[in-house]
Amino acid sequence: TALVTSFNEGSDQLSYSSVPNALVLFNPVIDNGPGGYGYERIGEAYKDFSPLHNIREGAPPTIFFLGTQDKLIPVETARYYKTVMEKVGSRCDLSLFEGEGHGFFNYGNIENYKKTVSEANRFLISLGYLTEEPVIEID
Structure with missing residues (x-):
């Protein structure tokens, strides 16, 4: 993940950072610790890669989309x-969609799809990665 530093392939060119400049997360698994997703399979190894347990200073600015019924x-x-994230000085925008479950933003749910794409665009504009709202119409 963008937060983990201990898993590099031997052939990785480490003079280049593989850490993204920003994260747009759609109902991501962020907690692999005790009580979190997959802990029963990985046990104490969660400390090595669970995003929640590897947040550090310099973490990329993030927007996080989640349904309240996920x-x-x-x-x-x-x-x-x-x-x-905010404790370490990193931006994290949390966008909660009331009453929605996992995958609420998929293309089949066109209104939520449009809302999440538009909000992600505004987030990227605020960071300077997009210069204006895209002009593509989503039908």
Whole structure:
């Protein structure tokens, strides 16, 4: 992930950073620790790669989309992630979609799809990666 530094391939060109400049996250798994997703399979190895447990100073600015009824990622976990990001001085915008479940933004749900794409665009504009709202119409 963008937050993990201990997993590099032997052939990686380490003089170039593979850390992204920004993250746009759609209902991401962020907690692999005890009680989190997949912990029963990985045990204590979660410390090496669980995003929540590897947040550090310089973490990329992030926008995080989540439905309040997501059965896989609790809203409380997302809020805690935002808090930890901000504690280390990194921006984390949390966009909660009331009453929505996992995958609420998929193309089949056109209104939420448009809202998340538009909000992601505004986030990237605020960081200087886009210069204006795209003119592409989403039908």
